[in-house]
Amino acid sequence: MxxxxxxxxxxxxxxxxxxxxxxxxxxxxxxxxxxxxxxxxxxxxxxxxxxxxxxxxRAPDILSKSKSHAIGVLLPSLTNQVFAEVIRGIESILEPAGYQTMLAHYGYSKEAEESRIATLLSYGVDGLIISESYHTERVRKMLSVAGIPVIEIMDSVSPPIEQAIGIDNQAAAYAMTQFMIQRGRQKIVYFAARMDQRTLFKIKGYEAAMHDNGLAPLCLKTNSASSFTLGAKFLKDALQQQPDTDGIFCTNDDLAIGALYACQKAGIKVPEDIGIAGFHGHDISRAMVPLLATVITPREEMGRLAAEHLLSRLQGNPVSQRIIDLPFQIEAGESI
Amino acid sequence: MxxxxxxxxxxxxxxxxxxxxxxxxxxxxxxxxxxxxxxxxxxxxxxxxxxxxxxxxRAPDILSKSKSHAIGVLLPSLTNQVFAEVIRGIESILEPAGYQTMLAHYGYSKEAEESRIATLLSYGVDGLIISESYHTERVRKMLSVAGIPVIEIMDSVSPPIEQAIGIDNQAAAYAMTQFMIQRGRQKIVYFAARMDQRTLFKIKGYEAAMHDNGLAPLCLKTNSASSFTLGAKFLKDALQQQPDTDGIFCTNDDLAIGALYACQKAGIKVPEDIGIAGFHGHDISRAMVPLLATVITPREEMGRLAAEHLLSRLQGNPVSQRIIDLPFQIEAGESI
DNA sequence: CCATGTTTTGTTACACGTAACATTATCATA
DNA sequence: TATGATAATGTTACGTGTAACAAAACATGG
Missing domain, CATH: 1.10.260.40 (lambda repressor-like DNA-binding domains)
Incomplete structure (x- = not known):
C-alpha cells in the first residue's frame, strides 16, 4: 500500500x-x-x-475504454451568431445526455481545419460534428481511421462523409431572389463575404434566379468576415457600379442590416427606393424597424438534430438517413 | 511483439x-x-x-504527466455576443501557443457551474478561465485541490481566487448614468436582465449616481435572458410606471436596441423625447442609426489578457497582479 | 584490431480507474 | 457447528506514450 x-x-x-x-x-x-x-x-x-x-x-477511461464522453464540435467561427445558435442546439441535447462538448474553430482555413480535427481526435472524442461539406483528403482519412461517427451540418447538398444535416442554400437563395423579383425588383445586387462553400451555393442560387428571369446578376464579393460596416461599404460600391440598383440580397443579416443603416444615413428609402433582404433571420432582424426581409433558417434545430443523430449513432444505431434536408422559410418583413 | x-x-x-x-x-x-x-x-x-x-x-500524457495542453473556459453563456468576443480574445492567444480550449457554459446556474468545473477538471485541463466573481464553497475547494492556475474574468472588484481581469462594472454604470444626467436626463430608468453579479454591480452604480444627483432610481428587472424583444417590453413597462421617463440605461446593447426600435415604432423620438444608452459597444451599436450611446468594454482584450496571464502562470511565473482593472469608455453616440 | 566514445535502438516501469477474476467475511440453514 | 450461498473486499492486468536506464551498433584513433 x-x-x-x-x-x-x-x-x-x-x-x-x-x-x-x-x-x-x-x-x-x-x-x-x-x-x-x-x-x-x-x-x-x-x-x-x-x-x-x-x-x-477521465484519462484512464479514455485510455482503456476509448470512451471520453466528449463530442468534438468544429465550426468555422464562434463569433458568428449563426454558429452560436447551432451550438446552443447541440448543447441542449448533449449536455443532459452527459456529454461534454469540445468546441474548436478554424477560421475558414482548411489547414487549420486539419489540425483542429487532429487535436480533437487526439483527445479521444467519441463523435464529431463538423461544418462545411468540402474536406481535404487528409481530413477524410483521419476521420475514417478514427472510426467515430461524424455528422456534417449546415449544408444538405454535397454528398456527406456519413451523414449531413442542413439546408439547401442554393434553393434558399433562389427562392428569395425569385421573391424579390416578384415584388418588382430588377437590378438586384448580391453581397457576399467569407467565400465558403455555403456562400458559393447561395450565389449560384441567386444567379440562377436572375438568369431564369432574364436579369443580369451582379455580385460583390470579399473573403473577409462580414460585418455591419462591410454592408455599408458594399452599398456604396453597388451604387457606384450600378446606380439604378433597386434590390440588395445579402449572404447574411449582418451585411443586410449594415446596408440598411447606410441607406438610412444616405437618405435612401427602404423599401421604396431599394429593397433589402438578409439571410438567417436572427433575433434582431425580427425586431428592427423596418423588419428585415430574410430567409429564416433552422439553426438551433440543426444543432439539436445533429446531436440527436450523433447520440443515436453512439448507441450503435446505423445512419438512418444520409441527408436530412431542413426547410427554410422566406420572411417578407418590411424591407422589400 | x-x-x-x-x-x-x-x-x-x-x-x-x-x-x-x-x-x-x-x-x-x-x-x-x-x-x-x-x-x-x-x-x-x-x-x-x-x-x-x-x-x-493525449490520454497517456494526461495520465502520466498531468499535462493535457487543454485550457478550460467556463462562461455563463455562449450565445451572448459579449462572451463570443471574449472567447475570440482567448483563442487568439491559446491557439498559437498550442493549447486546445475546452469550452463549457452553465447558463448562469451555480449548480451547473459546479458540475461543469468538475467535468473540465476531470479532463485534466492545465488551467481554467472562469467568469463571475462569486463561487460556491465546493467550487473553491475543487479549484484549490486541482492545483491549476485559475483566472477570473469580467469583473475587477470582488477579491479573486487567484487573479481577476475585468472592468469595474459599478463604476462604469455610475459614469454612464452621470453622463446622461449631465445631458439633462432626470427620469432615467434602468433595464436589467439576467440578474448576475455583474448586473447587480451595474445597478448599484446606476442607483448611486441617481442618488448623488438627488434623483429617484427606477429599475426594471427580470431573471430571463436579454433580447431585443425584452427591450421593447421593458419600454412599455417603463412608460406605464413612469410616463415622463426621459432616459433609459440598459444593462446591455440588446435591450437598448430593442427599446430604441420600440420607440421608433411608437413614434417616440430618440434622443429628443427619450435618451437611450446601452452597455458593451457591440459592432451594431457602432453602425446603427442613430448611433447608440454605450459603455465600450474591452471584451476581446480581456480574453487575450486572461489567456496571456494563464500561459505565463503555466510557465511557472507567479501571479503578477491579483486584480487587473481594464478601462471602459463612455461613447456618447447619437441616442442620448 | 582493440579500446573508447557516440549514436541508435530496445526494455521496463509508470500514470489511474475498472473489468474480470480471486479471495475472504458473513449469514442462514441443516 | 458445519456447509454452502451470498455479500464484501482484494488482486491482477490493461490501455498508450514516454522517461529513464540498458544494450547494441557503429565510429574513431592509436
Missing amino acids: KISNTKNKRPTLQDVADLVGVTKMTVSRFLRNPEQVSVPLQTKIADALEDLGYIPN | KISNTKNKRPTLQDVADLVGVTKMTVSRFLRNPEQVSVPLQTKIADALEDLGYIPN
Missing part, C-alpha cells in the same frame, strides 16, 4: 482508499454503485471523498 | 512500430525529434505514420 502523496498533486482514488483503509477498487465501486459497498464503509468513503475533494480523472 | 490489430481500432504507436519493424519507442522518438532516429528509418517511419493515418493520443 502506498503512503498518501506528499506532493500536492490532486488526489487519486488511491489517496481516498488509503485514508479509509481499503483498496481503490472499493472506492471505485462506491463511486459507480454505492450499494455495492457495506453501509459503514459508505459513509467513511463519502467523507474521505469530500475531505480530499476528489475529482475523477 | 504484438501482431498488428485486426479490430479496426485506430492505430497506435505499436501498430506503426510493427509496420516498420522497430519498437514503439523509436517511433515515439521520431515524433518528438526526428533527428534522434537514423536517416533510413526516418522515411520508413514517416511513411508508416502516413499509411496508417496515425493520430496521437
Whole structure:
C-alpha cells in the first residue's frame, strides 16, 4: 500500500482508499454503485471523498475504454451568431445526455481545419460534428481511421462523409431572389463575404434566379468576415457600379442590416427606393424597424438534430438517413 | 511483439512500430525529434505514420504527466455576443501557443457551474478561465485541490481566487448614468436582465449616481435572458410606471436596441423625447442609426489578457497582479 | 584490431480507474 | 457447528506514450 502523496498533486482514488483503509477498487465501486459497498464503509468513503475533494480523472477511461464522453464540435467561427445558435442546439441535447462538448474553430482555413480535427481526435472524442461539406483528403482519412461517427451540418447538398444535416442554400437563395423579383425588383445586387462553400451555393442560387428571369446578376464579393460596416461599404460600391440598383440580397443579416443603416444615413428609402433582404433571420432582424426581409433558417434545430443523430449513432444505431434536408422559410418583413 | 490489430481500432504507436519493424519507442522518438532516429528509418517511419493515418493520443500524457495542453473556459453563456468576443480574445492567444480550449457554459446556474468545473477538471485541463466573481464553497475547494492556475474574468472588484481581469462594472454604470444626467436626463430608468453579479454591480452604480444627483432610481428587472424583444417590453413597462421617463440605461446593447426600435415604432423620438444608452459597444451599436450611446468594454482584450496571464502562470511565473482593472469608455453616440 | 566514445535502438516501469477474476467475511440453514 | 450461498473486499492486468536506464551498433584513433 502506498503512503498518501506528499506532493500536492490532486488526489487519486488511491489517496481516498488509503485514508479509509481499503483498496481503490472499493472506492471505485462506491463511486459507480454505492450499494455495492457495506453501509459503514459508505459513509467513511463519502467523507474521505469530500475531505480530499476528489475529482475523477477521465484519462484512464479514455485510455482503456476509448470512451471520453466528449463530442468534438468544429465550426468555422464562434463569433458568428449563426454558429452560436447551432451550438446552443447541440448543447441542449448533449449536455443532459452527459456529454461534454469540445468546441474548436478554424477560421475558414482548411489547414487549420486539419489540425483542429487532429487535436480533437487526439483527445479521444467519441463523435464529431463538423461544418462545411468540402474536406481535404487528409481530413477524410483521419476521420475514417478514427472510426467515430461524424455528422456534417449546415449544408444538405454535397454528398456527406456519413451523414449531413442542413439546408439547401442554393434553393434558399433562389427562392428569395425569385421573391424579390416578384415584388418588382430588377437590378438586384448580391453581397457576399467569407467565400465558403455555403456562400458559393447561395450565389449560384441567386444567379440562377436572375438568369431564369432574364436579369443580369451582379455580385460583390470579399473573403473577409462580414460585418455591419462591410454592408455599408458594399452599398456604396453597388451604387457606384450600378446606380439604378433597386434590390440588395445579402449572404447574411449582418451585411443586410449594415446596408440598411447606410441607406438610412444616405437618405435612401427602404423599401421604396431599394429593397433589402438578409439571410438567417436572427433575433434582431425580427425586431428592427423596418423588419428585415430574410430567409429564416433552422439553426438551433440543426444543432439539436445533429446531436440527436450523433447520440443515436453512439448507441450503435446505423445512419438512418444520409441527408436530412431542413426547410427554410422566406420572411417578407418590411424591407422589400 | 504484438501482431498488428485486426479490430479496426485506430492505430497506435505499436501498430506503426510493427509496420516498420522497430519498437514503439523509436517511433515515439521520431515524433518528438526526428533527428534522434537514423536517416533510413526516418522515411520508413514517416511513411508508416502516413499509411496508417496515425493520430496521437493525449490520454497517456494526461495520465502520466498531468499535462493535457487543454485550457478550460467556463462562461455563463455562449450565445451572448459579449462572451463570443471574449472567447475570440482567448483563442487568439491559446491557439498559437498550442493549447486546445475546452469550452463549457452553465447558463448562469451555480449548480451547473459546479458540475461543469468538475467535468473540465476531470479532463485534466492545465488551467481554467472562469467568469463571475462569486463561487460556491465546493467550487473553491475543487479549484484549490486541482492545483491549476485559475483566472477570473469580467469583473475587477470582488477579491479573486487567484487573479481577476475585468472592468469595474459599478463604476462604469455610475459614469454612464452621470453622463446622461449631465445631458439633462432626470427620469432615467434602468433595464436589467439576467440578474448576475455583474448586473447587480451595474445597478448599484446606476442607483448611486441617481442618488448623488438627488434623483429617484427606477429599475426594471427580470431573471430571463436579454433580447431585443425584452427591450421593447421593458419600454412599455417603463412608460406605464413612469410616463415622463426621459432616459433609459440598459444593462446591455440588446435591450437598448430593442427599446430604441420600440420607440421608433411608437413614434417616440430618440434622443429628443427619450435618451437611450446601452452597455458593451457591440459592432451594431457602432453602425446603427442613430448611433447608440454605450459603455465600450474591452471584451476581446480581456480574453487575450486572461489567456496571456494563464500561459505565463503555466510557465511557472507567479501571479503578477491579483486584480487587473481594464478601462471602459463612455461613447456618447447619437441616442442620448 | 582493440579500446573508447557516440549514436541508435530496445526494455521496463509508470500514470489511474475498472473489468474480470480471486479471495475472504458473513449469514442462514441443516 | 458445519456447509454452502451470498455479500464484501482484494488482486491482477490493461490501455498508450514516454522517461529513464540498458544494450547494441557503429565510429574513431592509436
